[in-house]
Amino acid sequence: MIDTKPKFNNSLAAIVEHLAAGGALLPESPQNVMEVVGVLKSYGFVLDAYWQNLIYIADEQFLVLFPFFKYLNGDVSPNRLIKHWWHDRINFEFAEYCMKAMFWHGGGGLDRYLDSEEFTQLAQLAIQAKIKGNLFVRGIDRLFPDFLLEQVRQMCYYKALGIFWSVMAPLFLNLSDRYDRGKIETIADVVQYVQDGLVEAASKPITYSVKIDGKTYDIIPESVGLTFLMDTAVPYVETVFFRSFPFRGTVSYNAQAQFISPELAKFNYGILYADPIPVGGAGIPPTLLMQDLRHFLPTYLHEFYQLGDRGEDDLRVQICGSFQKSMFCVTTAAIRGLAPYSIGTDKPKEQKANKKYLQGWVDRLANSRLIDVQEG
Numbered sequence: 224m225i226d227t228k229p230k231f232n233n234s235l236a237a238i239v240e241h242l243a244a245g246g247a248l249l250p251e252s253p254q255n256v257m258e259v260v261g262v263l264k265s266y267g268f269v270l271d272a273y274w275q276n277l278i279y280i281a282d283e284q285f286l287v288l289f290p291f292f293k294y295l296n297g298d299v300s301p302n303r304l305i306k307h308w309w310h311d312r313i314n315f316e317f318a319e320y321c322m323k324a325m326f327w328h329g330g331g332g333l334d335r336y337l338d339s340e341e342f343t344q345l346a347q348l349a350i351q352a353k354i355k356g357n358l359f360v361r362g363i364d365r366l367f368p369d370f371l372l373e374q375v376r377q378m379c380y381y382k383a384l385g386i387f388w389s390v391m392a393p394l395f396l397n398l399s400d401r402y403d404r405g406k407i408e409t410i411a412d413v414v415q416y417v418q419d420g421l422v423e424a425a426s427k428p429i430t431y432s433v434k435i436d437g438k439t440y441d442i443i444p445e446s447v448g449l450t451f452l453m454d455t456a457v458p459y460v461e462t463v464f465f466r467s468f469p470f471r472g473t474v475s476y477n478a479q480a481q482f483i484s485p486e487l488a489k490f491n492y493g494i495l496y497a498d499p500i501p502v503g504g505a506g507i508p509p510t511l512l513m514q515d516l517r518h519f520l521p522t523y524l525h526e527f528y529q530l531g532d533r534g535e536d537d538l539r540v541q542i543c544g545s546f547q548k549s550m551f552c553v554t555t556a557a558i559r560g561l562a563p564y565s566i567g568t569d570k571p572k573e574q575k576a577n578k579k580y581l582q583g584w585v586d587r588l589a590n591s592r593l594i595d596v597q598e599g
Contacts, residue, residue: 234594235585242558242581243574245567247414248551248588249596254527258545259413259552260402261524266546267395268519269512270388273318277385281378285433286353286371288360314511318384324462326380328487331458332449333383333429337376341447346375349433349440379443382431387455390427394420399521410552418556425452452560460557464550465587466490472506494550495591499543513539516546548596558584 238248249255276296283297284290292299294307294315306312336342350371354360364371398416401407407416429449432441443449469492475482484490494509501507517538520528528534528541559566563580564573585593 235589239578239581239585243578247410247555248593249410249548251410255410255548259549260399260407261521262542262545263395263549264399264521265516265519267392269515270392272313274385274388274392276315277318277381281382281385282433285378286374314515317508317511320508321463322380322384324467325384325458326377328462328466330461332454336447337379345442346372349442352435352440379431383429383455386429387459390424390451413552414555417553418560421452421456421556421560427451429454463493464495464554465493467493470507473501491590494547499540499547502543503539509543510539513542516542547592551596
């Protein structure tokens, strides 16, 4: 029996060296560049719809306990309802899936703030203003004093993720425009562009307020000091790229079966770990995203997919493969942006610190699709 483990370890070691030298988690090739830029263009259009709906829900559906029309962004017309029921629409459910993953896993300054006394006091002011004329909900609030507070916490994640995606959507669309003009030619160009965009928006404040009866109630005031990079971008990468949730229908949630580890540190169900093949099956949330992405594919990427052995038959699987490649690029940008020292430093002490830092990330990715995208 041949032991392939040393080869695997050598591959990981090579990736660490490659990252330390300024490389990316995704290998350089014209095809990879085309796939990554093309799918990120489509993703930019989808995120533009996602973020607007998330912020609409946070701002306009605050403590609406039965928000039947929350996906309509205020346009409750017969034509819009027919399209919605016929599923001729963007699948906003996937945006909520990502939001709930962030809400559940927590992390960052936002998670800490939502457990603070300051948040509780501000949220209660908004809650009492909202329910003052609703005897039924006031009764619920007295019986279950934490129920509405938890709803407000969730609204904060709607808003925070909406703000995060409102930055990423134009970033990805502009990346595509630069590619079309010949200014993006390599994976290194893609990573650097995304990294620059993350750094530029790093200090963008994350705030949240709602209007109730003409009065504004701050829930996350700017004075709290929450910012785009550390309080939304980093928790988002940790939650959606690495942890996420096991997909219902593919893994048993029965505690006795022990298919799901009770240790959150071992949750490896994010996009960087997911096998693209099951996309399209029941209970696979990314199917919703791939369905949305297929509507906005640039012509060159759609034609590339049609050259495959199955043509359109496995389109969602092919899109998922490209999307996964793009997320390894975004992950590279995030890893480089958080490095203790500038990647490519010529100082031995800083190089050693960077390599130790990069080794930690690559070790986390050991069971992901990292080796597959290296060889694919």
